[in-house]
Amino acid sequence: MIARPDGRAPGAMRPVKIIPDYTMHAEGSVLIEMGGTRVICTASVEEKVPPFLEGQGLGWVTAEYAMLPRATHTRKARDIKSLKLDGRSSEIQRLIGRALRAVVDRAALGERQITVDCDVIQADGGTRCASITGGFVALWLACKNLLDKGVIEKMPLSAQVAAVSVGIFKDEAVLDLNYAEDSRAIVDCNVVMTSAGQFVEVQGTGEGRAFSDAELKKLLSLGKRGCARLCKAQSKVMGASL
Numbered sequence: 001m002i003a004r005p006d007g008r009a010p011g012a013m014r015p016v017k018i019i020p021d022y023t024m025h026a027e028g029s030v031l032i033e034m035g036g037t038r039v040i041c042t043a044s045v046e047e048k049v050p051p052f053l054e055g056q057g058l059g060w061v062t063a064e065y066a067m068l069p070r071a072t073h074t075r076k077a078r079d080i081k082s083l084k085l086d087g088r089s090s091e092i093q094r095l096i097g098r099a100l101r102a103v104v105d106r107a108a109l110g111e112r113q114i115t116v117d118c119d120v121i122q123a124d125g126g127t128r129c130a131s132i133t134g135g136f137v138a139l140w141l142a143c144k145n146l147l148d149k150g151v152i153e154k155m156p157l158s159a160q161v162a163a164v165s166v167g168i169f170k171d172e173a174v175l176d177l178n179y180a181e182d183s184r185a186i187v188d189c190n191v192v193m194t195s196a197g198q199f200v201e202v203q204g205t206g207e208g209r210a211f212s213d214a215e216l217k218k219l220l221s222l223g224k225r226g227c228a229r230l231c232k233a234q235s236k237v238m239g240a241s242l
Contacts (some may be wrong), residue, residue, distance in 0.1 A: 002170045005180040006035075013164070013176040013226055018137055018237045027114075028141030030237070032134030035178055036124030041134040043142035046113045059109030059156070061139065063096035065089050065131055067120040092128045093118070095201065099132045099161050099192045100139055102200045103242075108156035114142055125179040129163035129190055133230050136161050137237055160195035160234050160242045164226030166219045168211060173218040175226050187211045191223025195231040195242055 001010065008014070014035030023029040028043035049060050066089060069075045079085050085093075096118060116139055118131035139157070146152045165177045168187035177185060186208035192200040202223075204216065235241040 002172045002174075004169070004174065006178060010172055010174045011222060011225065013229060014178065016230065016233045018134060018233055020137065020141060020237050026138070026142075027145045028138040028143075030134045030137045030141070032130050032137075034126055034130045034133075034176070036122060037120070037126055037130050037178075038122040039127060039130045039134055040119045040121060041131065041138040042117045042119075043135075043138040044115045044117070045142055045146065046115070047111075049111050049113050053111070057111060058106040059104070059111060060106065060113045061097065061100050061104050061109075061116065062113065063093050063100060063116045063118060063131075063135060065093035065096060065118045065120075065128070067123060067127070071120045071123045092131070095128060095192075095203075096131050096135055099163065099200050100135060103136075103157050103159045103161050103194055104139075105154075105156040105158055108152060108154050109143075110152055114139060123179065125177050125182040126165045129165050129192075132161065132163040132192060133234065137234050140234075140238055140242075155242075157242055159198075160231045161192065161200060162195075162227045162230035162234065163190060163192040164223055164230060165190050166222045166226070168215060168219070173215065173222055175222040187215065187219070189219050189223070191220065191227060193224065193227035195228075195235075197224065197228075 017033040019031040022031040026042035027045045116135040166189045167185040169181045189204035
């Protein structure tokens with residue numbers, strides 16, 4: 001068995017903590033901690049939809065993602081300095097939006113938009129996965145707020161969604177990579193799944209070499225296990241399971 005930088009076993013996850021109602025203004029908000037990674041996720045409700053959806057009776061869920069300048073080891077300039085979102089952040093926020101919409105009944109949401117903002121205040125690997133996992137709880141809180149107020153008739157979320165990183169580190173499949181592992185991983189993969197055990201998205205890349213079908217199966221097995229654990233962590237905070 002390999003020695004991971006923080007001493008975990010290959011199939012062990014970092015401690016996960018989800019703190020609900022973390023901010024006072026957003027309809028739904030959480031702080032999620034996965035090891036050293038910390039992300040504030042807020043869900044904001046608007047009584048309108050993008051122009052391409054007007055008059056269709058369907059809602060919309062979208063996401064934005066950003067890192068604070070000193071979320072990482074060295075300062076990262078704010079995107080506003082270049083007047084555009086960097087490619088990595090743009091790709092990640094599209095992933096978060098896709099992941100969340102996979103479990104949304106847009107007709108039940110009605111003609112309104114919920115924007116989930118994911119702001120990384122400290123990065124130690126797996127920021128996109130933490131954003132999806134925490135972002136779902138923020139979204140659920142916002143939807144529960146609408147339901148409790150009688151704005152919508154039923155919960156528009158059909159299942160929970162969570163994400164976890166897996167990879168090949170020192171030729172062994174490991175779960176929930178921190179930065180020290182992610183930066184040296186031979187294979188890097190992110191697994192997004194629902195609480196019903198269905199895949200939403202799998203992103204896998206051979207960073208150091210190509211990988212085999214057997215290795216991919218090991219990674220997916222670890223990813224399933226990790227997402228199931230994260231869904232349980234979500235349920236504990238929500239006081240319910242979907």
